[in-house]
Amino acid sequence: MLGLPARITACLFDLDGVLTQTAQVHRVAWAQTFDSYLRDQAAVGGGEFLAFDPASDYNRYVDGRPRADGVRTFLASRGIVLPDGEPDDPPTAETVNGLGNRKNVVLLQRLRTDGVEVFPGSVDYLRAVARAGLPRAVVSASANAEEVLAAAGLTDLLDARVDGVVARAEGLRGKPYPDTFLAGAARLGVPPGQAAVFEDAIAGVEAGRAGGFGYVVGVDRVGQGPELLAAGADIVVADLAELMEQETAA
Known part of the structure; x- marks a missing residue:
């Protein structure tokens, strides 16, 4: 039970504020x-x-x-x-x-x-996605994403990484442009319409919507749920663990 539409076959996670508490x-x-x-x-x-x-x-x-x-x-x-x-x-x-x-x-x-702390509920969700066999990528604006993932012990749970270093090397525009999320989907071998985006930032949600992704999950850590919905989130949760408690989305 991942709380995702049946059409979703891959997941793209922001890092800071979604998986790790580095915000x-x-x-x-x-x-x-x-x-x-x-x-x-x-x-x-x-x-x-x-x-x-x-x-x-x-x-x-x-x-x-x-x-x-x-x-x-x-x-x-x-x-x-x-x-x-x-x-x-x-x-x-x-x-x-x-x-x-x-x-x-x-x-x-x-x-x-x-050090680096994680959101336990979100890591539980990431592990559940891995057990379900859906490919997973982290898409972050941070140039330090590789170091943060290693420090948090999350590297092995992800199949691909598109971060600030990759964006600079490949000339990808940052969020709210969808370039980095599109690059993440391409690395996982799925079209955007079959990928879910998980974001806590308004600019990130806007990027997910602009890229035509199949499902955009807003993660509200700071009380900006209405703004995330207005930016294009299909659903807003306080933590990704909430998705596992819901019926599968239509």
């Missing part, structure tokens, strides 16, 4: 990075320092997006435009990529210190 670590790392930058900007320009909100700002501008897109989108909300720079810009560079790489340094430090 809070990301929020803290973004807040530390943006607050430091915004504080410096306020000091130089004499303006007011308005801190990054790790709840509303993270969910609206950063969650589910590639790192550079998250930087660009959030700064635009504050009327700030930085040059993109290059993907390998040092963390000290005052560019979109430099700021994103600064955040990644903070994130990796915190992951080493705090």
